[in-house]
Amino acid sequence: MSEFDLIVIGSGPGGYVAAIRAAQLGLKTAIVEKEKALGGTCLRIGCIPSKALLNSSHHFAFAKHEAAAHGVVIGEVKLDLPTLLKRKDKTVSQLTGGVAFLMKKNGVTVYQGEGRITAAGKVGVKAADGKTADLQAKHIILATGSVPIDLPNMPVDGQTSVTSTEALSFDRVPAKMVVIGGGAIGLELGSVWARLGTEVTVVEFLPRIAPGFDLELATELQKSLTKEGLKFYLETRVNDIQIKDGKATVNATAKDGKPVTLEADKVLVAVGRKAALGSAVADELGLALDERQRVKVDAHFQTNLPGIYAIGDVIAGPMLAHKAEEEGIACVERIAGKAGHVNYEVIPGVIYTHPEVASVGLSEDQAKEKGIAVNVGKFPFRANGRALASDSADGFVKLVADAKTDRLLGAHIICATASELIAEAVSVMEFGGSSEDLARTVHAHPTLSEAVKEAALAVEKRAIHA
Ligand code: NAI
Numbered sequence: 213m214s215e216f217d218l219i220v221i222g223s224g225p226g227g228y229v230a231a232i233r234a235a236q237l238g239l240k241t242a243i244v245e246k247e248k249a250l251g252g253t254c255l256r257i258g259c260i261p262s263k264a265l266l267n268s269s270h271h272f273a274f275a276k277h278e279a280a281a282h283g284v285v286i287g288e289v290k291l292d293l294p295t296l297l298k299r300k301d302k303t304v305s306q307l308t309g310g311v312a313f314l315m316k317k318n319g320v321t322v323y324q325g326e327g328r329i330t331a332a333g334k335v336g337v338k339a340a341d342g343k344t345a346d347l348q349a350k351h352i353i354l355a356t357g358s359v360p361i362d363l364p365n366m367p368v369d370g371q372t373s374v375t376s377t378e379a380l381s382f383d384r385v386p387a388k389m390v391v392i393g394g395g396a397i398g399l400e401l402g403s404v405w406a407r408l409g410t411e412v413t414v415v416e417f418l419p420r421i422a423p424g425f426d427l428e429l430a431t432e433l434q435k436s437l438t439k440e441g442l443k444f445y446l447e448t449r450v451n452d453i454q455i456k457d458g459k460a461t462v463n464a465t466a467k468d469g470k471p472v473t474l475e476a477d478k479v480l481v482a483v484g485r486k487a488a489l490g491s492a493v494a495d496e497l498g499l500a501l502d503e504r505q506r507v508k509v510d511a512h513f514q515t516n517l518p519g520i521y522a523i524g525d526v527i528a529g530p531m532l533a534h535k536a537e538e539e540g541i542a543c544v545e546r547i548a549g550k551a552g553h554v555n556y557e558v559i560p561g562v563i564y565t566h567p568e569v570a571s572v573g574l575s576e577d578q579a580k581e582k583g584i585a586v587n588v589g590k591f592p593f594r595a596n597g598r599a600l601a602s603d604s605a606d607g608f609v610k611l612v613a614d615a616k617t618d619r620l621l622g623a624h625i626i627c628a629t630a631s632e633l634i635a636e637a638v639s640v641m642e643f644g645g646s647s648e649d650l651a652r653t654v655h656a657h658p659t660l661s662e663a664v665k666e667a668a669l670a671v672e673k674r675a676i677h678a
Contacts, residue, residue, distance in 0.1 A: 214321075216242045216349040218547065219335050221327040221492050224252020226524030226536030227355030228311050233541045235318035237548040242347055243320055244327030244337050249308035250315065253357055253525075254533040257377045260307055262400050264300035265380065266564055269407035272296075273440075278603065291408060297381060323347070329354075329493045333519055351519050351547050354507060355540065356492050358485040358525035365452040366392065366481050372455045373479040376401060385409045386477040390462045392450045394421035396563045398482035399437065403565045406441045413443045413474055415450055415464055422563060424530075426575040426624040428610065433569050433626060436606055440566070448472055453479055487526045493517075502528065513543040521547070535559050558641045562631045567607045570634035573622030573641055576612055585615035589647060589670030591663045593627050595677045598658035604628040609667035611637070611647055618646040618671070629660055636664055647671040 217239035220227045227243060228250060234241040249256055276289045315322050325339035329352055337345040360375040362368055370378055379401045385408045391398040394416030406412040414421065421437075421444065422430040434444060447467035454461045460479045464472040487506040493499045500508040500516040507522035509515055515522055521543050524536030538554045545552030560572040579586045592608045593599035607627035613620050623637030640650050650668035655661045669675045 213346045213348050214242070216240045216321070216347060218242070218351045218353065218544070219244065219327070219347055219349040220353045220355055221329075221335065222252060222355035222357055222524075222526075223247075223250040223311065223322075224355060224357050224524065224536060225254050225533040226357070226540045227252065227353065228314070229537040230353055230355060230523065230540030230544050231320045232314060232318050233544045234548070235320050237544065237550075239351075239544070239548065241318075241320045242323060242349070243315060244323045244325065244335065244347075246324075246326040248324065249305070250311040250322065251304075251308040252355075255307045255311065256304060257380060259533055261300050261304050261380045262376070262397075262404070263564060264303040265296070265404045266400060266566075268296045268299060269404045270566055273407040291385065293383070293385065293408070300380070326491070328491055329497065329520065331494070331497070332517070349519075351521065353513075353540070353543060354489065354492055354515070354520065354522040354526055355524050355536065356490060356526050357488050357536075358531055359488040360481065361484045361486050363481070363483065366450065366479075366483070367453065367455070368481055369455060372458055372460045372477070373453050373481060375481060379405070379478070379480045382478065387411065388476045389413070389478040389480060390415060390460070390474045390476040391480045391482060392462070393482035393484070394418070394444070394446075395423060395482060395484065396561075398480065399433070399563055399565050401480060401482070402442055403437060403440060406437075410478075411443075412441065413445065413476075415445045415448050415462065415472070415474070417447070417449045419447045419467075421446070422569060424561065425563070425569055425571050426610065426622075427577065429569045429571065429624050429626045432607060433563070433565065433567070436567055436626075437565060445472055445474075453481075485525065485531050489526055493520070504528075512546045513539060529556065530559060530561065532559065532561065555642065558638055560634045560638050562634065564631060567604070567627050568630040569624075569626045570630035571622070571624045572634055572638050573620070574612055575622055575624060576610075579612055579621055584621070586612050586621060587615050587618075587647070587671045588612055589667045589672075589675070591666040591670050591675055591678060593660065593663055596658075596660060596663045596666075598660050599627065599663070601658070602628070602660075604660065609633070609663045611650070611664075611667045611671055613647040613671045618648055620645055620647055620650065623664075625664070627660060627663070633661055633664055636661060 223245040325337040335347040391402040462474040513521040523539035542552030594605040610624040612622035
């Protein structure tokens with residue numbers, strides 16, 4: 213029996229960050245991971261490989277459609293898909309290897325195998341080769357993440373109908389792909405394959421894409437993606453997928469009740485993800501779950517079982533790597549007697565298409581629903597010099613400020629680098645700052661970030677370049 217202060221089950225951004233913080237705080241820490249590589253969904257089959265594909269496919273589309281306008285003469289542009297995929301895999305292995313290095317550097321013991329809490333403070337580990345280990349600790353954190361939702365009428369065979377995992381590694385560019393679900397996964401991966409030449413059709417049940425984001429951003433994003441070649445069926449519900457001889461037929465129903473039938477070589481099912489506890493906790497322990505099978509926790513990430521905590525996608529809240537990381541740190545700091553805390557009001561969300569969309573805090577509509585009077589400042593990138601000089605004139609910044617106090621309540625950005633620009637608004641909100649604070653902050657010229665300042669000025673209707 214190996215003894216630790218803390219055992220973390222799951223090595224995604226929630227789990228591995230928690231393990232590092234625990235080691236920093238002097239806790240003897242172990243991490244258990246069932247996959248060969250550390251890093252979880254995000255590093256292995258999520259955020260990182262999809263960003264690598266988005267980057268490569270963006271270069272391909274640039275070379276094909278935009279380089280000539282810059283006076284860059286390339287000639288015939290051809291796709292070398294194996295090289296593109298190899299680069300993606302290399303990025304993933306660099307990062308998963310990096311996590312292994314961080315574990316070593318911080319003195320965290322890594323156990324490869326399936327971890328299972330069998331009794332209070334006891335974790336059994338079973339490796340794929342049958343080897344077992346018995347571990348013991350006062351504290352155990354469940355950070356087992358999530359998996360794609362599978363629906364009985366939308367069977368995933370991993371070949372013709374696929375999840376995001378398989379859509380990261382198609383061995384050829386499909387001629388036609390139907391994407392079910394207009395959320396972050398469907399739009400990012402739909403975008404990748406559309407840029408590489410696939411005819412992509414997104415079928416979304418709601419009257420809009422990018423649920424959870426400000427509607428104006430979603431509408432603008434849909435316009436840009438349509439220019440990129442994606443087709444959209446909104447207010448259309450997929451009923452089932454039929455697969456025959458490697459081809460798929462997607463049967464759906466439009467809002468007016470008319471049937472919609474789409475043929476495809478690949479169908480990406482991206483209708484959401486669900487908590488994935490698997491067999492990490494023995495049934496007889498009676499771990500409490502909520503109505504969506506997520507682990508129930510209190511404000512300190514404590515489950516109903518003493519000494520067992522849970523963080524990240526396996527508990528309630530947005531399924532985002534950075535949310536899991538912050539929870540991991542807060543949970544460990546609480547265990548170590550410190551005042552760890554997560555500010556759920558200020559968690560940015562991003563979709564990494566081109567342009568990117570990024571949001572934090574309240575949208576105008578959400579503020580209205582809460583009965584908060586707001587002032588809104590908006591600034592378009594077509595009035596920003598750097599954006600015009602860099603082919604980034606699509607999009608805008610929209611800031612939402614409390615009408616009484618001017619406190620910044622939300623920021624919504626659509627532009628080429630929205631994922632980076634949102635960080636400034638996040639900081640201002642974290643400090644409880646106002647739109648005035650942002651408006652009076654000096655921004656380097658020429659930068660896209662000036663549009664954030666201008667939107668802040670626009671809250672009081674005094675934008676300079678609008
Ligand atoms: P999602 O929940 O964001 O979107 C799924 C969409 O599918 C919804 O708009 C829903 O209305 C639609 N849908 C469901 N059933 C349908 C049907 N029968 N017919 C047509 N449409 C249907 O889920 P997604 O994109 O799979 O992402 C899962 C999770 O992963 C999310 O929590 C997301 O935030 C996270 N994620 C975040 C990323 C990022 O931050 N960039 C990237 C990838 C995933």
